[in-house]
Amino acid sequence: MRTAVGRVIIAGAGIVGLSTALSLRRAGFEVAVRERAPRIRETGAVLGVWPHTIRELERLGLGVRLAEIKSERSVVRYRDFSGAEFDTTEMPPARTVYRPRLSALLASAVGEDDLRTGKELVDYVEDRDGVTVHYADGDHERADLLVGADGLNSRVRAILAPGTESRHQGGHHVWRAVLPFDGEIGDGCPVLGRDRTRGALMRLADGSCCWVIAQFGATTSAARNGKQEALARVSNLHDGTWPFALREAVLATPEESVLHSRVAVVPAISRWASDRVVLAGDAAHAMSPHIGSGASLGIEDARVLGDCLRRADIAPALAAYQDDRIDRYRHVRRHADTMAAAPTPLSYVERFSEYLNWLHNSRTR
Known part of the structure; x- marks a missing residue:
């Protein structure tokens, strides 16, 4: 094992960017996290955290602090819109984590001295000895390595691999909110309903409530706001014959608290790295949230990148990381495509179970 020495700039202070900072710090790098937003603010509601994700976070040195996210361990089960449970192969147990809480934990571990907001990367220039990063405010800085963890519409990816813009996943929409609800x-238990609609209503560790409604092939109306669009789909998830307070929770949600996303994905790309620049997380492989492991896979990227940089100099380490990740995501995409094409709720659950067990049992290099 070599002692890595150098400075890395990480574009993006989401969960993947912060995880990458911890991983590369453990590899011996001085880390500088740069976030374009004026403050660290994770949107979204909850994450399903699987056993392999806990292992990855422990490998990043967060084992003792993981209790701070106060997640609840549960067995993964699904119901149909009548309330009946699907009889499926056992899945690995999950933990439900409030996304902003995990983000805050990671940001605290990185530390404010190594994290700056309001720094939007607009360009970079790579040379034999390093990379110079340019920001929208006219500032620039130098590093040995640049990591693009800047998400779905990554500027780093646009420069590194032109023509790889994100694209919408035909008619796939998600509505969600977190609110106090007594x-x-x-x-x-998540519900797989009619017309390719999925939804869930769950209690978080702090007592608040989270609801999520998603639909493939959704047709939306300009005359309806996000709350009205969500309400219009409740009947796909609940036939009214069993206790399920989804409609009541949506009705209790202020319209401004409803988050709506038209799901977009990044096509499979063949270039993740150059000699001094590399991608991680959604910047490299954003996929539909129906696979339930986007953040988990990005945290895995962070750990693998750190492992590669501990074993080799920057250029060969990035090449090894690229080879590892492209091979890994070839399998992930196969599972994701299979799940997206599932013709019935039961077939979706069966394919999801197969994927999660593969993810839980597989090993990266």
């Missing part, structure tokens, strides 16, 4: 919500 009503009985049940066991939090």
Whole structure:
């Protein structure tokens, strides 16, 4: 094992960028995380954290602090819109984590001295000895390595691999919110309903409530706001014959609290790295959230990149990382495509179970 020495700039302070900072710091690098937003703010609601994700976070040195996210361990089960449970192969247990809480934990571990906001990367110039990063405010800085962890519409990816713009996944929309809610919500079991609609209502560790409604092939109306669009799909998830307070929770949500996303994905790309620049997380492989492991896979990227940089100099380490990740995501995409094409709720659950067990049991190099 060699002692890595150098400075790395990480574009993006989301969960993957912060995880990458911890991983590369453990590899011996001085880390500089740069976020274009004026402050660290994770949008979204909850993450399903699988056993392999906990292992990756422990490898990044967060084992003792993981109790701070106060996640609940649960067995993954699904119901149909009548409330009946699907009889499926056992899945690995999950933990439900409030996304902003995990982000805050990672940011605290990185430390404010190594993290700056309001720094939007607009360009970089790579040479034999390093990379110079240019920002929208006219500033620039130098490093030995640049990591693009800047998400779905990555500027780093646009420069490194032109023509790889994200694209919408035909008619796939998601509505979600977190709110105080005192009503009985049940066991939090996700529902796979009619017309390719999926939804869940769950209690978070702090007592608040999270609901999520998603639909493939959705047709939206300009005359309806996000809350109305979500309400229009509740009947696909609940036939009214069993206790499920999804409609009540949506009705109790202020319109401005409803987050709506038209799901976009990054096509499979053949170039993740040059000699001094590399991609991680959604910047390299954003896929539909129906696979339930986007953040988990990005955290895995962070750990693998750190492992490669501990074993080799920067250029060969990035080449090894690229080879590892491209091979890994060839299998992930095969599973994702299979799940997206599932003709029935039961077939989706069966394929999801197969994917999660593969993810849980597979080993990266």
